[in-house]
Amino acid sequence: MRVISIAQESPEVSGCDEDSGVVRKVNLPLARREFLKGSGLLFGSLATGTLLAGLAPSSAWALELKKLSTAEGQTLMAMGRTLYPHEKLPDAVYALLAKDLDGAAAGSADTAKMLRDGIAWLNKSAGGDFAKANAKKREEIVRGMEGTAFFGTVRGQCITSLYDNDMAYAVFGYPGSAWEKGGYITRGFQDLKWLPTPSLEASPKPFLG
Amino acid sequence: MAKFDFSDDSVVLIIGSGAGGGTLANELCQKGIKVVVLEAGALQSQATFINDEWKSFSQLAWLDKRSTSGSWRVAKDFAGLPAWICKTVGGTTTHWAGASLRFQEHEFRTKSVYGEVKGANLLDWPITLKDLEPYYAKAEYKMGVTRTNGIPGLPGNNNFKVLHAGATKLGYKEVHTGNMAINSQPRDGRGRCMQLGFCFQGCKSGAKWSTLYTEIPKAEATGNFEIRPSSHVTRIEHNTSGKVTGVVYFDKDGKERRQKARIVCVAGNSIETPRLLLLSASNMFKDGLANSSGQVGRNYMRHMTGSVYAAFKNPVHMYRGTTMAGIVRDEAAHNPSRGFVGGYELETLSLGVPFMAAFLNPGGWGSEFSWWMDHYTNLAGMWLVGEDMPREGNRVTLNTDAKDQWGNYIPNVHFDDHDNDIAMRNHAFTQGERIYQAAGAIKTFRTPPYPSTHNMGTSRMSARPQDGVVNKWGQTHDIPNLFISDGSQFTTGGAENPTLTIVTLAIRQADYIAQQMTERAI
Numbered sequence: 001m002r003v004i005s006i007a008q009e010s011p012e013v014s015g016c017d018e019d020s021g022v023v024r025k026v027n028l029p030l031a032r033r034e035f036l037k038g039s040g041l042l043f044g045s046l047a048t049g050t051l052l053a054g055l056a057p058s059s060a061w062a063l064e065l066k067k068l069s070t071a072e073g074q075t076l077m078a079m080g081r082t083l084y085p086h087e088k089l090p091d092a093v094y095a096l097l098a099k100d101l102d103g104a105a106a107g108s109a110d111t112a113k114m115l116r117d118g119i120a121w122l123n124k125s126a127g128g129d130f131a132k133a134n135a136k137k138r139e140e141i142v143r144g145m146e147g148t149a150f151f152g153t154v155r156g157q158c159i160t161s162l163y164d165n166d167m168a169y170a171v172f173g174y175p176g177s178a179w180e181k182g183g184y185i186t187r188g189f190q191d192l193k194w195l196p197t198p199s200l201e202a203s204p205k206p207f208l209g
Numbered sequence: 210m211a212k213f214d215f216s217d218d219s220v221v222l223i224i225g226s227g228a229g230g231g232t233l234a235n236e237l238c239q240k241g242i243k244v245v246v247l248e249a250g251a252l253q254s255q256a257t258f259i260n261d262e263w264k265s266f267s268q269l270a271w272l273d274k275r276s277t278s279g280s281w282r283v284a285k286d287f288a289g290l291p292a293w294i295c296k297t298v299g300g301t302t303t304h305w306a307g308a309s310l311r312f313q314e315h316e317f318r319t320k321s322v323y324g325e326v327k328g329a330n331l332l333d334w335p336i337t338l339k340d341l342e343p344y345y346a347k348a349e350y351k352m353g354v355t356r357t358n359g360i361p362g363l364p365g366n367n368n369f370k371v372l373h374a375g376a377t378k379l380g381y382k383e384v385h386t387g388n389m390a391i392n393s394q395p396r397d398g399r400g401r402c403m404q405l406g407f408c409f410q411g412c413k414s415g416a417k418w419s420t421l422y423t424e425i426p427k428a429e430a431t432g433n434f435e436i437r438p439s440s441h442v443t444r445i446e447h448n449t450s451g452k453v454t455g456v457v458y459f460d461k462d463g464k465e466r467r468q469k470a471r472i473v474c475v476a477g478n479s480i481e482t483p484r485l486l487l488l489s490a491s492n493m494f495k496d497g498l499a500n501s502s503g504q505v506g507r508n509y510m511r512h513m514t515g516s517v518y519a520a521f522k523n524p525v526h527m528y529r530g531t532t533m534a535g536i537v538r539d540e541a542a543h544n545p546s547r548g549f550v551g552g553y554e555l556e557t558l559s560l561g562v563p564f565m566a567a568f569l570n571p572g573g574w575g576s577e578f579s580w581w582m583d584h585y586t587n588l589a590g591m592w593l594v595g596e597d598m599p600r601e602g603n604r605v606t607l608n609t610d611a612k613d614q615w616g617n618y619i620p621n622v623h624f625d626d627h628d629n630d631i632a633m634r635n636h637a638f639t640q641g642e643r644i645y646q647a648a649g650a651i652k653t654f655r656t657p658p659y660p661s662t663h664n665m666g667t668s669r670m671s672a673r674p675q676d677g678v679v680n681k682w683g684q685t686h687d688i689p690n691l692f693i694s695d696g697s698q699f700t701t702g703g704a705e706n707p708t709l710t711i712v713t714l715a716i717r718q719a720d721y722i723a724q725q726m727t728e729r730a731i
Contacts, residue, residue, distance in 0.1 A: 083574045086583060139575070155574055163566035163582070164263055173586040174528065174562040177260035179413045183403030184366070189530035192367040194523045195374040195648060202373055202385040203365030207394040207401050 028061040028092060028167075029099070040065035040102075042073045042095045052090055052167055061092045067105040067112055073098040075119045076154065078131035082138040084158050088171045097161040101154065111153070118150030211435045213245050215468055220245045221722065222456060222470035224442045224485070227300020228711040229695035230476030231420025232351075234436075235428040236719030242726065243433050245468060247440040247458055249477070250297035255422065258303075258411030262563045265410035269303055271296040274619045275480065276608050281511075281624040282657045286571035291622035292511075293660040294478050298438050299421025301478065301662070302708065303411045306533035307391040307418065308556060309354040310705035311345050314338040315543055316551075316596065319701045322543060323550040328627055329598035330508055334700040335672040335681040341713055348713040352390035352418040353397055362386045363393045363402060366530030368557045371521070371589040375648030376537045376555070379640075383538035387556070390418035390709070391531060397423065404530035406559070437461070443615050445473055445489040445498055445691070453498070453691045459615055472722065472731060476694040476715075479509065479664035483605045483697060484620040486668065486678075499668070499685035499693075504678050506606055508599035508669050509622065510702040511661035513630045515593045516558060517641030518569065519650035520584040527559035527589050535591075540640060541704045549632040552704045553595025555641055560590070568659055581654060589645060593637035594663070596704045598627035605667050663707050668697035682721040683714060690731045694718060 028046075043062035046053040053059050065073050077094040105112035122130040125141040133141070145151040162168060169176055178184055185206060197203075213220050221237055223230045226248040234244045250271075259265045270293060277284040277291045284291075295301045315322045317338055320331040349357040356362050363386045365373065376384045391408075392401045402416040415422055428434040439461035446467075447453045455469040475482045483506035487497040497505050535557030542552050560568060562585055569581055581588070608621035626634075642653040671677025674686035683698050685691045694715055696707045703710070725731045 084582075085576055085579050088583070155572075158574075159566045160263065160563070164563040169562060172562050172582060173526075176561065177407070178405050178529075179260050179403075179407070183405040183414070184529040185402070185404040187529075188526070189366040189404040189406075190364060190370065192370045192523075192525060195370050198365055198370060198373040198384075202362075203369060204361045204363070204386070204393070206364040206404075207361070 028056050028058070029063045029095070038064040038066050040068055040070035040073050042070065042077070042098055044091045044095070046090050046092065050090070052170055055170055061095070063095050063099050065098065065102045068098070068102045068115070072116065072119050073102065074131050075122055076101055076115070078138065079122060079142060079154055080158055080162060082135070082142045083155055084162055085135070086171070089162065089168065093162055093165065093167050096165055097158055100157055100161045104157075114150055114153065118145070118148070118154070121145070121150075210429050211243070211432055213243065213435050215466060218455065218469035218471055219243060220470050221472045221474065222247065222468055223474045223476060223694065224456065225300055225476035225478065225695065226298050226420060226425060226436060227295070227476060227478065227695070228302050228305075228420065228708045229715045230474065231299060231302065231424040232712045232715040233474055233476065233694045233719055234434060235424035236716055237722065238428040238431040238433040240719065240723045241433060242723060244428065244435070245470070246434070246436040247442050247456065247468070248298050248300075248436060248438050249441040250295065250300070250438065252298045252438045253303070253411065253421070255411070255413050255415050258413050260405065260407040260410050260413060262410065262561050265407075269295045269297045269411060273613050274611060276611065276619060276621045277623070278621060279603070279624040281626055283660055284624070286657065287660045290660045292478075292480055292664050293662050294664065298425065298436065299419045302419040303421055304409050304662070305708050306408045306706075307389040307531075308533050308536070308706040309349065309352060309388050309390045309709040310554070312338065312341075312703040312705055312710055313541065316701065316703040319551070326550060326598060326629060328600060329629065330601045331599065332669070332671060332676055332700050335670055341717070344713045344717040345709070347716050348709055351716075352709070352712065353392055354709070355387065355389045355391070355393050356385070357388065360396070361393045363389055363391060363531055363534040365535060366404065367525050368527035368530070368559055368589050369535035371525055371648050372535045372537065372555070372557050372591060372644065375644035375646070378647040379644055381537050381539045385536065386534040387536040389531070389534055391534070392416040402531055406528045406530055406532065408532040441615060442485060443488065443617055445475070445485060447491065447493065447498070447688065451493060451688060453688055472690045472692065472726075474692040474694040478695055479667045479697040480605050480620050480622060482693060482695055483667040484607065487607050488617055494687075499678050499687045499691055501687050502675050502677060504669060504676070506667050507601050507604045508666040509603045509605055509624060509664070510597050510599055510666040510699065511624060512663040512702055513553060513593070513595040513597045513633045513637070514658040515634050515638055516590060516656035516659075517593070517638060517645065517653055518581070518588050518590045518656060519642070519645030519653045520581070521587050521589065521648070521650055524586045525589045526586055528561055532559055533557055533592070537644070540637070547636055549629045549636065551596030551629070551633065553593055553633055553637050554704055555637065555644070556592045556594060558590045558592035569654065569656055571657065589648075591641055591644070593634065593641060594704065594706065595633050595637060596702050597630045599666050599669070599701055600625065600627060663696070663702070665696040665699040665702045665707055668693045670698045670700045683718045684721070692718065692722065
């Protein structure tokens with residue numbers, strides 16, 4: 001699969017391993033339509049006025065699948081949202097789950113079959129289209145699959161696909177590495193004001209040279 | 210750096226470069242003794258450490274195949290990852306959080322103090338706190354432990370403020386930013402803590418003590434030291450008189466090598482150390498080296514652990530700043546009226562979003578799980594760590610169903626929680642939740658144990674050879690020139706984070722080895 005970043009890589013960053021400290025833009029996947037050779041395509045756009053839309057250079061995202069169809073990718077996205085429902089996480093994040101599972105499917109015929117069978121079961125249980133079922137129904141169906149290899153694979157993949165990307169960092173308010181910015185020694189590591197300040201004995205003043 | 214010949218049988222060969230091996234190497238080199246260290250992992254540096262949880266995990270963690278069994282929850286949640294320890298130069302001192310507490314006096318004689326505990330294999334250490342005190346002092350000075358040697362405590366971060374507010378409201382008295390081997394001010398050529406918040410990922414500022422950039426370069430400067438990274442030892446060899454003669458290892462190019470030695474010291478952490486002794490079985494030592502007691506691999510301890518996370522109405526940003534600079538020590542004493550023997554510590558802890566997703570509630574899903582992630586910025590966290598019971602059945606064995614990349618049986622780690630561990634964990638969970646409730650938590654969560662970071666006891670120290678693997682110097686009872694130099698030596702685990710005691714024992718062991726060499730006893 002080709003994912004072309006639409007975030008501008010700063011030249012300082014690309015030249016060495018050490019991060020320059022430049023604040024990166026949110027990295028959205030974008031497959032170029034003209035190159036499309038895959039089996040499926042997932043695409044969408046970030047809702048305007050959201051935090052992420054403000055950080056991303058463009059609100060459009062697109063992502064090409066190698067093995068699974070568009071509909072299968074959409075079913076996996078819906079399963080991801082059922083397992084880990086976050087109103088503030090855009091579909092673009094759940095699409096990363098479909099992308100990673102598609103990658104696994106492309107690498108192993110057994111995995112592809114297991115995923116396709118699981119997806120088919122989800123749709124059958126929903127009476128046609130799992131992604132269109134209501135939240136309660138989707139949760140019921142997914143709960144019924146707990147303990148299966150399919151459930152375990154999708155749930156396990158969610159942990160890294162959904163929570164280890166810069167869109168999730170931005171949504172959950174986690175800045176990641178602080179080294180490039182000099183840590184938090186002068187940037188709020190003890191800025192909590194809504195509780196009493198500990199004694200100097202318990203918590204001495206920081207050494208600032 | 211010196212370079213020693215493969216056939217040089219005058220060297221002391223140390224396996225592992227972490228808290229035990231790295232410290233022992235430097236101490237010996239300072240005394241003019243020639244040392245070769247074989248380290249399974251690769252060399253990293255402050256510049257190459259990655260402050261990204263998964264990427265750093267791939268860079269530093271020991272990820273060779275392992276298996277698990279037993280009733281502990283880690284076997285279910287992380288079947289192939291019993292321990293979160295490191296394979297890199299500096300070992301797990303790259304990953305440790307810096308908490309440096311001395312054992313308490315009674316923790317060296319738990320069998321005498323706790324009495325018979327059914328299903329536990331308690332034993333008094335052959336040494337006392339008094340024996341170790343001068344060496345603890347040396348270790349604290351070496352490592353620059355805060356609140357010792359006139360070194361100020363670290364400044365508390367937001368996560369500490371929450372812990373402190375709740376704990377003091379609850380009436381706890383000993384609440385502070387801990388005894389940390391992290392510079393609160395510049396010291397020993399290293400800067401002060403920048404409050405980066407990535408203590409577990411290798412300290413990029415070098416404020417946290419790690420053998421990687423303290424003991425190892427100091428040893429190198431003596432001219433008596435050679436370290437070979439990416440060198441995985443597969444076997445310790447011995448002669449017909451039952452003395453060890455050297456080791457066989459795979460070097461960085463995957464080539465099998467043999468290094469001769471006068472003395473071999475094993476410091477591969479408490480899973481690899483007994484595994485190597487077992488893998489080195491021979492016609493003379495059919496059950497593995499130094500295993501006449503049958504205790505090699507047994508009494509595996511991993512500390513009673515658990516975490517409490519709490520959500521508040523207002524932001525905490527717990528990820529900012531030193532991960533573990535915050536402690537409540539009031540529960541550390543032995544007070545059987547609580548329903549268990551031994552004690553525990555409550556220490557601040559935080560995880561980033563990626564690891565919070567992986568560790569908050571392994572296997573968990575649904576809107577309840579999502580709620581916690583949605584409240585990430587408003588969370589505070591603490592780790593519970595206490596003494597667990599040594600048990601003969603909790604052990605590291607060779608799993609003959611699977612082999613590693615070198616063709617050797619992988620280690621299996623079997624662990625069943627003792628009732629005492631469970632009672633202590635429940636008590637600690639309750640007190641942890643009460644602390645956060647006292648600070649105004651809207652919700653609290655009991656997080657089950659992470660893969661073990663404190664691995665101890667699998668080559669225990671004992672006065673009598675039939676009770677354990679090593680004597681009070683860490684010298685194996687069976688083979689005088691074979692030493693154990695890591696936390697495997699621990700007879701029992703204490704409530705305290707083990708690194709300071711590992712370093713202390715290594716300094717003491719170096720004195721003994723030097724003296725024995727001078728006397729030509731070994």
